Amino acid sequence: MTERSTDGASSDQPLSFIEWAPGFEIGSTLRNLLVGALYWVTLPVSVFILTYAYMANRERTSAVSRNLLVLCFAFLLVLVLVPLLTGSGAGDTVVDREQYTSTVDRFSAEEGDRIKVHLQNKGTGFRTNVAIEGPDGGVILSESTRDEERYTVELEDGGEYTVRMTPHDSTPSTSGGVTVELLKPGA
Structure with a gap:
């Protein structure tokens, strides 16, 4: 031993x-x-x-x-x-809004890019709405939630996209927010 x-x-x-x-x-x-x-x-x-x-x-x-x-x-x-x-890393955040008034934001993307949309609502009983319009003005996503939702959308066209966030209520304690991340192909 x-x-x-x-x-x-x-x-x-x-x-x-x-x-x-x-x-x-x-x-x-x-x-x-x-x-x-x-x-x-x-x-x-x-x-x-x-x-x-x-x-x-x-x-x-x-x-x-x-x-x-x-x-x-x-x-x-x-x-x-x-x-x-x-490619599970985060993309570039192109929209990050948490407001109690309607907002309009724009971002540029290329064909084949994807966006991850995070829509959340702070209050109960109210809805936060988001609409994303393509470069041609057509709506590619239009959703609302009372809670929290996540969406992923592949973009078919390159150009400038518009994000419209509309809270149902106009008070900070019950309004929601939206975050949009832009992901390049392979990301």
């Missing part, structure tokens, strides 16, 4: 993750859970902290520790690359 020193290290056994990762302590389950949760919440930063600690102790770390660090890097890579590759 190998003897461990008071700091938890031994000369002939590799260090476990808890022994080399900053903040963890052998035998302190609650502390280790809290530190682990902190690492999870701050994953983009904590991966670099763990990498530094690993590199400082790499000759003495176990294979399990190395694999755990590789998994952290893989997870971070997935968090960054999936939105980029699938």
Whole structure:
């Protein structure tokens, strides 16, 4: 049996993750859970902290520790690359209104672009209306809601689009709002 020193290290056994990762302590389950949760919440930063600690102790770390660090890097890579590759990132916000009066906004788009429309109503019993008109003046979306709705529309023509938001009521506490995001093809 190998003897461990008071700091938890031994000369002939590799260090476990808890022994080399900053903040963890052998035998302190609650502390280790809290530190682990902190690492999870701050994953983009904590991966670099763990990498530094690993590199400082790499000759003495176990294979399990190395694999755990590789998994952290893989997870971070997935968090960054999936939105980029699938186009699930946010588009450009072209309209963001939360008013209690009728508004008219315009934005330019190209053929094949998509828009995501978020329509919300603050009050109960009243409706917030939105109409989006194409470059030719034809209505491509006309909806109203008492709650909250989301719509995605592919734009068939390039040009200037008009967004008309009309709250049913004229008081700020019961009126709604509309947000329109413009998404380019592949986004």
